[in-house]
Amino acid sequence: MERNITTLGIVLHSRRWGQTNRRLKLLSVDLGIVDVVSYGAQKSLKAVKAEVFCDGQFFLYHNPVKGDYTLKDLKAIAGHEEIREDLALNYTGLFFCEILIKVHGGENAAEYRLLSKALDLLTTAPERRVLVLIQFIHRLSEVLGIRVDLDRCPVCDRAYERDEIVYFSSSAGSQCCQQCANLERTLILPPGARRYLSLTATMDFEEAVAVDLNPGALERIKAYMLGYAQYFCPSQLTTLSSGLL
Ligand SMILES: [Zn+2]
Numbered sequence: 001m002e003r004n005i006t007t008l009g010i011v012l013h014s015r016r017w018g019q020t021n022r023r024l025k026l027l028s029v030d031l032g033i034v035d036v037v038s039y040g041a042q043k044s045l046k047a048v049k050a051e052v053f054c055d056g057q058f059f060l061y062h063n064p065v066k067g068d069y070t071l072k073d074l075k076a077i078a079g080h081e082e083i084r085e086d087l088a089l090n091y092t093g094l095f096f097c098e099i100l101i102k103v104h105g106g107e108n109a110a111e112y113r114l115l116s117k118a119l120d121l122l123t124t125a126p127e128r129r130v131l132v133l134i135q136f137i138h139r140l141s142e143v144l145g146i147r148v149d150l151d152r153c154p155v156c157d158r159a160y161e162r163d164e165i166v167y168f169s170s171s172a173g174s175q176c177c178q179q180c181a182n183l184e185r186t187l188i189l190p191p192g193a194r195r196y197l198s199l200t201a202t203m204d205f206e207e208a209v210a211v212d213l214n215p216g217a218l219e220r221i222k223a224y225m226l227g228y229a230q231y232f233c234p235s236q237l238t239t240l241s242s243g244l245l
Pocket of ligand 1: 153
């Protein structure tokens with residue numbers, strides 16, 4: 001394997017490592033999610049600054065004996081500093097990072113593009129934060145290959161009525177009609193929310209985030225999507241319990 005690797009990536013997580021170093025989790029197009037040590041990042045002004053949400057070209061060194069990666073340099077495309085300065089935006093960004101760490105399925109380039117766009121939108125359209133959150137989960141379900149069409153039940157193949165409420169089947173792992181459902185009390189999708197998700201499924205991220213929802217619908221769809229995200233995530237999402245999303 002090449003010792004020097006250059007890859008597009010985004011820092012998902014950063015923690016202290018020893019006295020002066022940091023250990024990063026990097027979502028990279030070429031390597032997937034890898035741990036990278038940034039030496040001297042804690043104190044030295046000269047050290048490469050790779051903070052959480054930083055999107056850029058990462059220059060790594062791979063030690064084939066130890067099997068680890070070291071950060072040599074970084075050419076930032078977007079630092080997304082604005083996200084860290086606002087509590088709700090920060091938690092939303094951290095939620096994106098946490099869920100990607102937990103559900104990462106090897107679709108490196110698609111996951112990178114999704115997160116990169118989501119962080120850009122949080123930066124450029126912070127007032128549309130909740131819509132970015134909803135659309136991130138909606139799009140992630142497609143990247144993970146678990147999204148189903150919301151116009152018919154995937155279990156019995158019956159088309160939904162216009163005003164039909166859609167339920168959830170944990171055995172199918174998807175939305176379905178009431179007859180096929182086994183999770184009737186959770187993950188209930190009202191018709192308006194279903195039409196919104198259906199309508200925005202084929203739009204690009206930016207376009208979908210520009211679609212307005214009234215405040216009530218926005219909160220209902222957000223609650224549904226957060227429940228859905230927790231459903232497809234294999235372990236408890238700690239950023240969800242903050243109550244700040
Ligand atoms: Zn059905």
